[in-house]
Amino acid sequence: MLLVTEMTARRAFVPSPNIAQLKESATIAVSTRAKALRAAGRQVIDLGAGEPDFDTPEYIRRAAQRAIDAGATRYTATEGILPLREAITSLVNADYRGDDPITPGEVVVSNGSKQSLFNACFLLFGPGDEVLIPTPSWTSYYEMVGLARAEPVPVHGDPANGLKVDAEMLAAAATPATKGIMLNSPCNPTGAMYDRAELEAILSLADERGWWVISDEIYRRITYGSVSASVMELVGARDRLILVDGVAKAYAMTGWRIGWTVAPRQVARAMGALQSHTTSNAAAVSQHAALAAITNREAAEPAIAHMVGEFHRRRDAALAVLAEEPRIGVVPPDGAFYLFLDVSAMKGDAREGAGTVFAQHLLERHDVAVVPGAAFYTPNWVRLSYAAPLEQVVTGMRRVVAAFREMAS
Ligand code: GLU
Numbered sequence: 292m293l294l295v296t297e298m299t300a301r302r303a304f305v306p307s308p309n310i311a312q313l314k315e316s317a318t319i320a321v322s323t324r325a326k327a328l329r330a331a332g333r334q335v336i337d338l339g340a341g342e343p344d345f346d347t348p349e350y351i352r353r354a355a356q357r358a359i360d361a362g363a364t365r366y367t368a369t370e371g372i373l374p375l376r377e378a379i380t381s382l383v384n385a386d387y388r389g390d391d392p393i394t395p396g397e398v399v400v401s402n403g404s405k406q407s408l409f410n411a412c413f414l415l416f417g418p419g420d421e422v423l424i425p426t427p428s429w430t431s432y433y434e435m436v437g438l439a440r441a442e443p444v445p446v447h448g449d450p451a452n453g454l455k456v457d458a459e460m461l462a463a464a465a466t467p468a469t470k471g472i473m474l475n476s477p478c479n480p481t482g483a484m485y486d487r488a489e490l491e492a493i494l495s496l497a498d499e500r501g502w503w504v505i506s507d508e509i510y511r512r513i514t515y516g517s518v519s520a521s522v523m524e525l526v527g528a529r530d531r532l533i534l535v536d537g538v539a540k541a542y543a544m545t546g547w548r549i550g551w552t553v554a555p556r557q558v559a560r561a562m563g564a565l566q567s568h569t570t571s572n573a574a575a576v577s578q579h580a581a582l583a584a585i586t587n588r589e590a591a592e593p594a595i596a597h598m599v600g601e602f603h604r605r606r607d608a609a610l611a612v613l614a615e616e617p618r619i620g621v622v623p624p625d626g627a628f629y630l631f632l633d634v635s636a637m638k639g640d641a642r643e644g645a646g647t648v649f650a651q652h653l654l655e656r657h658d659v660a661v662v663p664g665a666a667f668y669t670p671n672w673v674r675l676s677y678a679a680p681l682e683q684v685v686t687g688m689r690r691v692v693a694a695f696r697e698m699a700s
Contacts, residue, residue: 317666354583371400404537404550416441427667453483471503482624512541514626612688635671644670
């Protein structure tokens with residue numbers, strides 16, 4: 292006779308329709324693999340993870356220590372502590388041009404902008420809805436829309452314009468079921484930045500059609516030429532707009548998990564309710580750290596300028612190596628810390644895509660981890676992150692060129 296535990300152990304796991312289509316995050320998978328290989332003794336250069344390699348600036352770490360000692364160890368309001376929401380409100384109001392300034396009741400703090408984005412997709416979209424995703428975009432957008440059981444609609448950008456989309460392309464991809472659009476500038480995975488005119492044209496199309504706009508501005512402070520515009524500077528009405536931001540990238544605070552949304556009040560309320568059943572508040576101490584990060588501008592600005600300056604040097608060094616192999620295409624990067632490379636000139640497996648084959652070869656033979664473009668719906672490309680020490684970026688790029696030459700036709 293079988294024990295009940297033995298009987299249940301034999302049954303296969305049949306996923307619910309909620310996750311039937313779910314794919315694991317390729318960006319996370321690549322860095323997990325790189326870490327595992329390192330732990331096994333391989334000298335892997337990780338250009339996969341989209342994560343600043345700097346320590347969180349000292350003024351933030353000290354503020355967090357003080358917060359712990361002052362008792363920031365309990366639940367907070369689900370939507371986040373009021374001083375943090377007030378500070379976010381002031382930051383955003385400095386950009387906003389409309390006549391209904393943002394109030395703290397429209398801000399919800401979450402466990403990283405990833406949760407903010409998920410909350411937004413889950414609240415706004417559902418079965419039968421289509422959501423336009425300028426492509427390539429960050430891998431999780433497609434999955435988050437799918438988790439809401441809506442349809443992600445990739446809209447491929449123009450290779451002659453940094454793989455960016457324009458209002459016309461979006462209009463051509465729209466149907467009566469289109470419910471919203473995901474924007475991200477500077478863009479992960481390309482580093483391309485939308486200028487004000489491009490954004491304005493997209494925002495006015497969205498306004499005309501009544502689409503929701505979710506604008507992910509997590510890389511806004513990391514640019515190398517002109518300043519990146521926020522949608523808040525460009526809209527009058529914001530009744531269909533959700534701004535997503537956080538401290539992870541500009542303040543080197545990935546592990547603290549603090550992101551936020553600025554959304555119309557009813558949406559913010561619903562988001563608080565959703566979060567009240569899923570995660571409750573973001574970690575109390577992290578909220579205090581984020582509060583210090585964004586309010587102490589005297590310390591923040593030089594810290595950000597230092598990190599952006601370093602990224603800039605690495606970007607230029609990487610591009611200099613890449614210039615030696617003109618058969619590798621690259622999107623001119625205006626911001627973020629990614630290079631998006633077109634490796635279609637090498638012999639690729641048609642099914643898997645050149646990017647996947649190239650990334651595998653690069654990791655297995657040259658110990659460099661990068662993310663295959665298939666994760667961003669562009670299978671002939673790969674994404675490199677130059678958020679790594681300069682010498683590793685340069686060595687990594689030399690190996691990229693060498694690997695490409697081995698595989699090029
Ligand atoms: N957003 C970063 C990336 O694209 C971090 C990893 C992740 O959350 O996907 O690599």
